[in-house]
Amino acid sequence: MAASMEEDVTSLRPESWLIHRAKSCLKTDGCAAKAWLITARTLFPQNFDIKFEAYEVEKNARNIKLAAKDLQEMLSSFKEEPRLNQELQAVSDALQAEGADPKTALYKDIFSALPAETQRQMLLSVISQKQDVLHQCKATLLILRRFPDLVPDTGVNLAESLLSAEKHAHFHTALNCYRKYLVHDLLPIMLNCKEASLAHKQLYKWLQKSIEFYISYITQPPPLDAGLSSPDMMSPTKKLTMSFSGKRLQAIQGLAEKDSHIPRPWQTLFDIVTATGQQLGWEIGDFFMKTSREAQWQEILLLHNKCQQSDHSGLHRQLLYCTLILLLQCIHDYQTRMDSGLFTGSSNHLESIALMEGFKADGDEGRVHGPKHKKLKVESTIPQIHSNSNIPDSNVLMQNMLTAFKCWELLHVDSLEKDFKKLHSHLKAETWAWLKMFEVDMLMYQGSYREAVNLLLVQKQDSKLRTNLQLASCYFCQGNLAKCCDVVLGILGDMAFSDVSTPSQLQEIVHSGRGRHMNLLRCTSSEIMPYCLHMLLACCKEKAFSPSSNDDMALGHMLVLLQYDWPKHEALLLQAVEKIKAQGCFTYNLFFNYIINIDILEEFAYIKSHDGGKLNLDILPTSTKLIAQQRTVTRGVNKGVKEDFRLTMEKQVARSEENIEALIREFLANERELLQENLL
């Protein structure tokens, strides 16, 4: 065996034999190995293997300077050698690695020992070897950080490659690996390179890509199938959803969990906008650092004024982008507070909040305000928005909402609307559900109920309480009582029964004073119930007192409903009684099923009596007309009926202590069809 090895050695070519000699004494005598390699190098100066072996010896002995020197020499004379390229790759990988294992540290040290020009040459050579865009990207980032002068050329090329790779990967979202590398890793380096003059067209394109990415990231909806996917995948085609320490995290397609996390996305976006602005000659200053929304809005106004005095397109775009970013941030903040379940990553779990049209106090210019009152609409274009004590930090919420409203309106003025629409479409903003929800709020705020309904109907498939409430509110304002009632009944039917029946909230949804009012309503049954019943009551009232109809059914339903929160609507009872008196008769056979309020019972007992006017009330569970028909052959029919009424009334008084909310719920559940039919 030894003999055959010896033979093998003698048959080696001189170059290989020399390397073999060096290697064979490496363990026992490093100096002898090096001496052999020096000799070999002088004999075969053009031989790569010898050179590489010398490098390996120095590297393994951790002679950083000597290894770097060898590497540098190889880089200048043996560029094409695969082993060298592998080694350069290893160095490049080590530079990207975060860990501090000895091998990584060694490569980093060797790289640091190289002259800057060689470092540059080396990294460029590594990039040229890369086929995969992402790998190329990582290597390019390394080089750009060290050599900013390469930004205009290498950096721009990489940006284009990333965009093209993204396009060909056919992602359905901006939240993908290519985009992240572009807007999170590459762009900051490029934009902060003051010397590089980048084309404005490209800057705007990148800015749009950045906004789309960061907004999508920030507003990513919670995953539907959370917990189903495994977190250890790397394929760009797989969708990644994850849960990390209990908190839902944003996912970026094609990236592992740890790479998907962006600690301060808003700040990063602001930095990009600011840096882009600097390249474009904008004067952004500390616009995004300002903590007061009002101060930011004042700055926008100032910019708007400047724009009107000058037709400089840069100024115009600065206004467009700054307003847009401010709008988006305000909406995000606002929506986060309105509905914590809207975005991934938010942690509180309160019920959502809905922006609803408010009610006018009875006697204040009719019943409710709505488009029916045309005079009123003109008068009240800017409604007053009321919060309630159940909403934390409601002033912050309101400020964000109102600033967002103002920004939205500004973006729809003539000079900006066209560009905003274009930008809107570039950003694929039509896919942002949270923006649609904001638009609904905005339309309701503007009193454009029809448009709001159109938008709400699109969202209705989510069957969100907030959506349905707003839909009901809009229908109500439009005067579409049947649809309003339909939606309200749906809401109340789905709603869990609340033990605490405190209709005190109602005071806050009914407002006196001129102009429109809107309410922020937390979607809890204790807040929704009064609102919905109020709306239903208003519907019935509308129908009951409509001059065209003579509808006892609506009047009866109204009577049932106004028992809730009694005696708030006592005036309505009197109004109803007046109407009945004027009619002389009243038919409502559900009366004793649902009316237990002692005041109402007394009032009806009275009007039935001789003193009260002896009105003809057909309110027994079985119609008196039917009884009359049955009793035609018998004498003294009316006497029996009178007796029945008295007895029923007496029995009913005993029920007056029953839970009114339960009764109303029962009413709504049992008589739903009747109600709907009636309000058609």
Added chain:
Amino acid sequence: MESVEHLRHLEFPHSTQLALQYIQQHSGDCDSTSTEDRIPGLGGGSESITQELAQEFVFFQTPGRQKLSAIQEFQLIELLCNYFHEQKDGGKAQAIFNTLFDSRPGLFQAYQLSVLSSLVSMGVAMKCTVLLDCAAIWIQKHGYSTQNSENLIRDLVKDYCLLIPGTTSILEELPQISAKFACSFIAVTSAIYNMSVPDTDIPFSLLQQITKWVEQDPTLCLQLLPPVSHSLKTSSAKSVVLHTPILGLLAWSVVIPIKKELRTLRQKEQQNNGTKTIDSQAVRLVSDSEFSAETLCSRLHLGLLKTILVIGSSPQHIQIHLHIQDVLSLAQEVATLSSGRTGLKTVLSGAERLLQALQVAMYVKACRCQAEDLKNLGKTLPTTRLLDILLQRLSSTSASHEPMEH
């Protein structure tokens, strides 16, 4: 000569201090013409006066004058060391140094040299760069393998390598204090511990120290100035043949391991003859120390190869640092030493070391070697694959050159 008379009335060390001042004032006068160019005994003017002053008031060697006591002699050395230490101008210092220590052979010279030896030893301890630089030039003038130079360095080796073990740490920084002197030190040492002389063993600590120097600074061995007397005569358009420590040190790296191995073999044979059972422990101990000597030689050899490579990095000044005749003689020494035992491990590796150095030197054009020379080497040295490769290369390159010469 009023001042001289005045000096005679003064006591040591004041007289010496004043004498040195006088020498300092006048020794620059002869800068333009170096002392060697004068005919000995006919030196006139200030030169002879300053030398006489030195003889009388520095060394106190004028007949009839009282000589210095041992303590006074030590004071003198200290005084001189401080005196040179304070010199700012290297050229001036050199002139004074020459005045003091260049002298004609005679009785007085022996004393001068012993003072010089003590002074240099103190200069090393005191890290006196000016003094050591001057001493390096002095050695250069006197020649690297002359008795005077050898004695000077021998004393240093005795002081710092032999007397007290571990004192080499003082020598450690010598290249930083005076590279010229360190280089001269190596050159003279390699001449003293000439491997062709049997039974000259290099002190281990000296080998260790020189190895460290060489591997730390591959230019150190190239600091050597050409011997003055030769350079003037032989310099021509052709490359100058230099005597450098490279050959001497190469001989160390080749011969020391062979000598050690032969000695171990002899010991083993004696043990085998004496007692039947071999004390394996004793053999191991010996071979351990052999191993470290072998390691040192390997390090030294690598340092030499790097030194030779440095020669090539300044191509405009390429000179012959390794003469092929010297290499052949070295090979002959190896052959003689091993007396035919070509199978010895150290003989083989020694031959390879020699050939490696030769190849690297040829590569940087610091050695001229013909195919014929290599064949001669092959006759003396054991056969190795490296020699075959060298021969093959040399014949192929010379073959490619031949048609051009026609």
